[in-house]
Amino acid sequence: MSKDTSAEDPWHSGGKLHPVLGTRDPQLADAQRVWGEDFEPVDLSELEGADPHLEDVGEQMRRLRDALTGIADSGADLAEAAELLRRAADIVEPQSPDQATRLASQWRKGGPGARRTNPVGGTENVIAPPLRAFGHPDGSVSARITLGLPYQGPPGCVHGxxxxxxxxxxxxxxxxWVGLRGMTAHYEIDYRKPTPLLEPLDMKAWVESHEGRKIWVRATIESGGELRVEARALFISANVPLPGRDATAPGEER
Ligand SMILES: CCCCCCCCCCCCCC(=O)SCCNC(=O)CCNC(=O)[C@H](O)C(C)(C)COP(=O)(O)OP(=O)(O)OC[C@H]1O[C@@H](n2cnc3c(N)ncnc32)[C@H](O)[C@@H]1OP(=O)(O)O
Known part of the structure; x- marks a missing residue:
């Protein structure tokens, strides 16, 4: 059921699906424990060609994010850390083009799009957990993640x-994963039981049906074998203008 998308397609640019069996990624290892080793997981998040230094910066930022959340009551001395971070920002900021320029660059023909920087799966985005999605032969996709203090809503629970x-x-x-694309038009969610922090969350999503431009999808979050959240949504196939481009060129419709 995998779909090899074209590098000419800006939404999916660089979006070839990479089989990742055999890698030592902890999220993949977890996924295989949960869904078994007989399915062939395909990592839907992977995007080749990322700058290894940028990946590393993202990783260190996430370590800091997790270590800093809730630290105020611990008596930690953060003066040196603050100074080091100021120096890091002073190094990076002058080299970074303004955001409109970077946005247009992401969506240039053959550009990476937002997959490395989106707020859920983007390894270059400090607010992203980041979540990795895997595609299954039955057409569903799944992800497993354990969220920490930065994502707390109710006491000890994931923010809804x-x-x-x-x-x-x-x-x-x-x-x-099934060759469709759209924008969320209508989204319903039921929170059935509290969703715990610091415990593995198993997420699954699938296309229930589609007709014309309408795509109906469903998803669940389970933890400890119990249903926590279930959601339904209607997606509508639609194009949005690409930042930095005057118009969607023929053959580049998304
Ligand atoms: C490896 C690569 C991976 C890439 C994967 C990506 C990962 C990241 C992905 C992240 C993904 C995150 C996702 C995001 O964050 S998407 C961001 C959040 N969503 C939006 O911003 C969408 C905003 N809305 C719009 O742009 C328009 O309203 C759209 C385009 C949706 C429709 O406006 P359009 O003018 O085009 O269409 P239409 O109005 O003629 O309607 C057409 C039909 O649809 C029916 N309809 C419309 N709305 C609703 C509604 N609310 N409930 C029920 N029905 C509705 C309507 O009745 C009609 O039906 P019918 O009369 O024909 O029967």
């Missing part, structure tokens, strides 16, 4: 908006 965000993102991958 975070659950909604992650499932909306997975809907996008569920569409992609």
């Amino acid at each position: 908006g975070m659950s909604a965000l992650m499932l909306d993102h997975l809907f996008g991958f569920a569409n992609h």
